[in-house]
Every structure is written in structure tokens, then in C-alpha cells.
Amino acid sequence: MTAEPASTLLRRPGPPDLVSDVDPLKAFDPRFAEAVPPHARLASLYGQAVFSEGPVWWSAREILIWSDIEGRRVLGWHPDGCVRVVIDATPFINGHTVDHGGDLIHCEHGNRRLSRTTPDGRYSAVVETYEGRRFNAPNDVVCAADGALWFTDPAYGLRQPRQGALADSDLGHHSVYRVDPVTGSARRMADFGQPNGLAFAPDGRTLYVSDTSRTEGGGGHTIHAFPVHSDHSLGAPRVFAEIEPGVPDGFRVDRRGWIWTSSGSGVQVFSAKGERLGLIPTPQTCSNCCFGPGERRLFITAQAHLYSIDLADV
Template identity: 80%
Template sequence: MNAEPASNLLRRPGPPEPVPHVDPPRASDPRFSEVVPHHARLVSLYDQAIFSEGPTWWPARGILVWSDVEGRRVLGWHADGCVRVVIDATPFINGNTVDRDGNLVHCEHGNRRLSRTSPDGRYEALVETYEGRRFNAPNDVVCAADGALWFSDPAYGLRLPRQGVLAASDLGHHSVYRFNPADGSVRRMTDLGQPNGLAFSPDGRTLYVSDTSRTEGGDGHTIHEYAVVDDQTLGEPRVFAEIEPGVPDGFRVDDRGWIWTSSEAGVQVLSAEGHRLGLIPTPQVCSNLCFSPEQQRLFITSKQHLYALDLAAR
């Protein structure tokens, strides 16, 4: 892979583009309007990707990064509006997160592993096997408070040639894993039909994981919740929410404990108790999302687009 190629400018600095013909946010609970004003409108920050996924804020560089999975690039949006290629010729990188040392951690569909890129551009593989067998195609990843990397491992990269490499699973199961970079250990934490997005509650005591097996002919379109015990053991799963229409691909939990999840209709927002608070419609199917550091701006990936929506001042 090539970090920061010389001809990496994709969009020149400038203001975002308005998004016409999209419905305004819809509140189901008054609390939603206090955070997402009815007058808030989507803007387009970039619209030339092929399939956008894996957005995350990278503090070390002060940019929003996301994956163009099918375009095989990791892109970066800068505060002046320009978009640059951060990593070129990727092995179908999908999900990204930032670890405790400020490195950008990637889920690679093509190489079927986790890798990381340091702020100065150094790249290295992290982990690619469990009990001697290769992962399926790591999809999404989150860093826990203790520095462990939790990631989902569905089969999409093995079955979709535009997003990975066609192959049979070495494992025979679709799981969530906990990888400890400090000692290299890998633990299989839970199995789902097709585990996908994942996030922790603000206090780290609950892990949320989505099952998107509906996209593969199954019935999973759910977010499950697990109690986290001693930072590395999961309790029994409970269905937190079923998402309609579509599936909960990627999602985030804000510092209120609200769950902001992708869906076919846009971004759906639920309280920590599972109550539906509101919807932010998007013109295309929403794949994933993340917040700015102060949680005053929401970034949304949706097919070729990177969108943004400003939230109420806090």
C-alpha cells in the first residue's frame, strides 16, 4: 500500500455542497430535536467514491478518514474542505478506528486481517489468524478503554469480489474477537449470523453488535447488547433493537448513551433504553457514521458520498 501519494488531491478546498430533495430530520421524541434541530440540513463533503464506509476522526492528523472499499483507497477530509488520498491501493480496507497510541487501525477484507497506520505513515499488519486459521474478512473495529481491539468478522469479503477476494471460510463461523496488542492474544467473544458494526457504551460496560445477515438471506437486522465483565468477558446477548428498513450496518454511541445507527432510510437514533428518538433521512442507503471530537457534527457515509450534518451547540 502507498501512504500519501504525491498526486493525492481529489477535491480542492472549498465549502460543502448542499443536498437537494432530502427530507428534514424527523423527531419521534422531543429530546431528539434538542440535539438535531429540525432546520439542520445535510451537506455533501465528497461525492466521487464508489462505496464509502468506515468513517472515523483521526486526531493525530485532524482529519476525517473513511474507506472507499471498492475504490481501494482510504480518503481524508480536511477542515478547509479538501479531500486527499490517505492510503492508496488498499487490500479492500473497510472499517477503521484509532487506537490509544493515535494509530489508525484498519479492517482488511483482502488480506483478511487487522493492520495499522501510524501518524507518520508507517504501515504494519497486526493480526490475521485465530487458532492458526485465517479470519474471514474483518469488517468493523473499535478500541476499548484498556487498549484492546474488538472487531467483527463476517463473510462479506469472501463473497463479494468487488469488496474482497473470493474464498471459502477457514473458520466456519462468523464471530466477534478481542485482540490485545500488548500480548498478541486473540479471544473469540461471540458468534452471530453476520456480525458487523460494534460500539461500547460510554462507561464501557455494554458492547453493542449488529447482525446484518438479512443481506445474505438470513433474518438478522438487529443490534444486540452484551454486558462486559472485567473488560474482557461478555454476558448473554439481548436483542436491543430491530432496525427497519434495511440493516444496522455501522453505528456509534454518543456520550449520552444514544445509539446512532445506519439504515436503509438514513440514520436512526435510539435512546440507551431502546426508545426510538428520531431519523435523519439520507438520499441513499446509509452505511456508517461517526462524530467530530466534540460531537457537534455528524459524518455519514452513503454509497459514493461523505455527508455531514451539524448538531445543536452544547
């Protein structure tokens, strides 16, 4: 991969375009307005990707990072409105997180591993195998409070040649893993039909994981909640929410403990108790979302687009 080649500019600095061809915000609970003002408008920040995914705010560079998986690029949106290629010719990178050292962590479909890029552009592998066998196609990743990296490993990159390379699974299961921050080894934590998005509750005592196996003829279109024990093991899961329409591809948890999840209709918002609070409709199927600094803005990936919407100050 090449970090920031000479010609990287995809969009010049300038204001975003407000989106007009979208349904209005939908509040199912008065608390929704505490987070999303009724007058808030969806803005288009970029619309020329092939398939957008994996957004994360990279504070070390003060940019919004996201993947164009099928375009094989990692892109960066800058606060002045410009968009640049951050990493070119990627091995079908999907999800990202930022670790406690400020490094950008990537999920690679093509190389079937986790990798990292430092703020100064150095690139290296993080973890490549479990019990000597290659992963399927790591999809999404999150950094826990203790510095451990948790990630999902469905089979999408093995079955979709535009997002990886056709291959049989070396493992024979689709799982959630924890990468120990000291040893760097991966521990298998839970199995799913097709695990996808994941996030921790603010206190770290609950891990949410989505199952999106509906996309391949299975029944999964759910977010599951696991209690996290003191030894980092997971307790028995419960179904937190079933998402209609579509699937909960990627999602985030805010400081209140509310879940903001992608779906076929846009970003759906749930309380920590699983109450459906509201919907931010998107013109295209939403794949993922993340917060900007201070949770004052929500960034949304949807097919070719990167969108944003301003949130209420709390």
C-alpha cells in the same frame, strides 16, 4: 499500499454543497432536538467514491478518514473542504478506529486481518490469525478503554469479489474478537449470523453488536447488547433494536449513551433504553457514521458520498 502518493487531491478546498433532494429530519421524541437542531441541514462533502464506509475522526492528523472499499482507497476530508487520497491501492480496507496511541487501525477484507498506519505513515499488521487460521474478512473495529481492539469478522469479503477475494472460510464461523493489548492475541468472544458494526456504551459495561445477515437471506437486522464482565467476557445478549428498513451496518454511541445507526432510510437515533428518537434521512442507503471532535458534527457515509450534519452543542 502507498501512503499519500504525489497526486492525492480529489476535491479542492471550499465549502460543502447543501443537499436539497432529501426528506426533512424526523423527530419521534422531543429529546431528538437536543442533539439535532430542527434547522440542521445535510451537507455533501464528497460524492465520487465507489462505495463509502468506515468513517472515523483521526485527531492526530485532524482529518476525517473513510474507506472507498471498492475503489480500494482510504480517503481523507480536511476541515478546509479538500479531499485527498490517504492510502492508495488498499487490500479492500473497510472499517477503522483510532487506538490510544493515535494510530489508525484498519479492517482488511483482502488480507483478512487488522493493520495499522501511524500518523507519520508507517504501516504494519496487527493480528492475522485465530488459532492458526486466517480470519474471514474483518469488517469493523473499536478500541476499548483498556486499549483492546474488538472487531467483527463476517464473510462478506469472501463472497463479494468487488470487496475482497472469493474464498472459503478457514474458520467456519462468523465471530466477534478481542485483541489483547499486551499479548496481541485474538480471543473469540461471540458468534453471529453476520456480525457487522460494534460500539461500547460510555461506561464500557455494554457492547453493542449488529447482525446484518438479512443481506444474505438470513433474519438479522438487529443490534444486540452484551453485558461486559470484569474479565472482559460477554454475558448473554439481548436484542436492543430491530432496524427497519434495511440493516444496522455501522453505528456509534454518543456521550449520552444514544445509538446512532445506519439503516435503509438514513441515520436512526435511539436512546440508551432502545427508544426511537429520530431520523436523519439520506438520499442514498447509509452505510455508517461517526462523530467529529466534541460530537458537534456527524459524518455519514452512503454509497458514493460522504455527508455531514451539524449537531447541537452540549
